[in-house]
Amino acid sequence: MSSSPPRAPVAHPPARWARLRPGWLTDPKVWRTEVLAGLVVALALIPEAISFSIIAGVDPAIGLFASFTMAVTIAVFGGRRAMISAATGAVALVIAPLNREHGFGYLVAAVILAGVFQVALGLLGVAKLMRFIPRSVMVGFVNALAILVFLSQLRELWNVPWAVYPLFAAGVLLLVFFPKVTRVVPAPLVSVVVLTAVTVAAGIAVPTVGDKGALPSSLPVPGLPDVPFTLDTLTTIAPYALAMALVGLMESLMTARLVDDITETRSDKRRESIGQGIANVVTGFFGGMGGCAMIGQTMINVKVSGARTRLSTFLAGVFLMVLCLVFGPLVSEIPMAALVAVMIMVCVATFDWHSVAPATLRRMPAGEIGVMVITVVCVVATHNLAVGVVAGSVTAMVIFAKRVAHHAEVTPVTDLDGKTVVYRVTGALFFASANELVGRFGYATDPDRVVIDLSAAHIWDASSVAVLDTIATRYAQRGKTVEITGLNGPSAALHGRLSGELTRA
Numbered sequence: 001m002s003s004s005p006p007r008a009p010v011a012h013p014p015a016r017w018a019r020l021r022p023g024w025l026t027d028p029k030v031w032r033t034e035v036l037a038g039l040v041v042a043l044a045l046i047p048e049a050i051s052f053s054i055i056a057g058v059d060p061a062i063g064l065f066a067s068f069t070m071a072v073t074i075a076v077f078g079g080r081r082a083m084i085s086a087a088t089g090a091v092a093l094v095i096a097p098l099n100r101e102h103g104f105g106y107l108v109a110a111v112i113l114a115g116v117f118q119v120a121l122g123l124l125g126v127a128k129l130m131r132f133i134p135r136s137v138m139v140g141f142v143n144a145l146a147i148l149v150f151l152s153q154l155r156e157l158w159n160v161p162w163a164v165y166p167l168f169a170a171g172v173l174l175l176v177f178f179p180k181v182t183r184v185v186p187a188p189l190v191s192v193v194v195l196t197a198v199t200v201a202a203g204i205a206v207p208t209v210g211d212k213g214a215l216p217s218s219l220p221v222p223g224l225p226d227v228p229f230t231l232d233t234l235t236t237i238a239p240y241a242l243a244m245a246l247v248g249l250m251e252s253l254m255t256a257r258l259v260d261d262i263t264e265t266r267s268d269k270r271r272e273s274i275g276q277g278i279a280n281v282v283t284g285f286f287g288g289m290g291g292c293a294m295i296g297q298t299m300i301n302v303k304v305s306g307a308r309t310r311l312s313t314f315l316a317g318v319f320l321m322v323l324c325l326v327f328g329p330l331v332s333e334i335p336m337a338a339l340v341a342v343m344i345m346v347c348v349a350t351f352d353w354h355s356v357a358p359a360t361l362r363r364m365p366a367g368e369i370g371v372m373v374i375t376v377v378c379v380v381a382t383h384n385l386a387v388g389v390v391a392g393s394v395t396a397m398v399i400f401a402k403r404v405a406h407h408a409e410v411t412p413v414t415d416l417d418g419k420t421v422v423y424r425v426t427g428a429l430f431f432a433s434a435n436e437l438v439g440r441f442g443y444a445t446d447p448d449r450v451v452i453d454l455s456a457a458h459i460w461d462a463s464s465v466a467v468l469d470t471i472a473t474r475y476a477q478r479g480k481t482v483e484i485t486g487l488n489g490p491s492a493a494l495h496g497r498l499s500g501e502l503t504r505a
Helices: 016-020 028-056 060-077 089-102 104-123 126-132 135-157 164-181 187-202 231-263 269-285 295-304 310-325 336-350 358-363 366-382 385-405 462-476 489-498
Strands: 409-414 420-429 449-459 481-485
Touching (some): 028 060, 028 089, 028 295, 028 310, 028 336, 060 269, 060 310, 089 104, 089 231, 126 231, 135 231, 135 295, 135 336, 135 366, 135 385, 164 187, 164 336, 187 295, 187 336, 231 269, 231 295, 231 385, 295 310, 295 336, 366 385, 449 462, 449 489, 462 481
Parallel strands (some): 420 449
Antiparallel strands (some): 409 420
């Protein structure tokens, strides 16, 4: 009796979870990095959130709740992994007048509406506008943020007990030299733990986190804002909500772009815009003050701690609440000098020192340097990132338009029989360059037939079509004919659609 051969083992397809889960979930080194990074960021978020609450004129717990809900929500819905979103000074400055004039309920309503605006702007593709922000504006934005964070930390070193200064110096030394010993544990965490232990054990009286305000003792509870749901309420909060939405998106998208460069990876800016909106809506329903991406804490997470996944962002929010609710008394004992040392070193690491190096400045065009300086000055002077970015971008566009305008040239060539003149036009024709063309033609001295050759040019806007019509009209008034030749497809379509329609009959 013959026996059948043994069956080969059946290869079962991997489970759906196994196919979808990211590889880092099973990597202990990644987990260690992400968990420790989240803890360090959470420690750094506490005094920042409290400070921004004071700026907005709300209870410190409101800023801490906002940082918790923003970080946890954006970890799920955001488009840039490892970026930290929480309560920020930029948002606090925008909504502070609303809270002061109308009350906290209107502030919460504005946060929710701002989130709705951000979702709508994300769906409309506002993130695509990021490609129109020049590099010099981006560099100015980064440098300005580093300066603002640095200046905000200086007040923690002013008019304080003398013991703050050696503690601060010790913190800086730990941050500089501990990574040379090992990078297994983040230097900021070591610095905070060591300095806290020293101050508590020695009984040193210095400003602590607890001096900034009381930490929350319970989790936030969701609810609707305490405002009348009327058209008057909507018209009151809408301007503040729109300003908050724009400022928040601008800071978040530019921070995401910075993280893209640091990590050499791409992020989904559209998803980030929508995620910021969802995070603010959630934060508003939990009674938070709203927020956006934070460059300081993001640099701690990405550049200092080496985090690269959503886990660090999620844990930063979770640890923040755990530290406040469970370890509140211990966290309150953390000396501000330790956190100031961390933030100062982050500022040093964030600032683009290469951009202000003498060798770089000698090679850079004066216009590029001017754009960077204008961006920095406007941001630092107004403490409003949107003002600086808009001012820098507009300046860059004006400089670019002026530079390109000079590239449009007109070269006349008269044929041998003297009956026809051909004007060869080269370059980009738009409002800045086309307006100069009118004076380049010899209306009185040219022969009766004029040919304008645009085979080496491109018409970009209605201003150029109007200028060509003006040139043709001036020749026609002298009984001379004009023929326009060499138009490429897009130029011919634009010229054919608008020619003769831009001036009054």
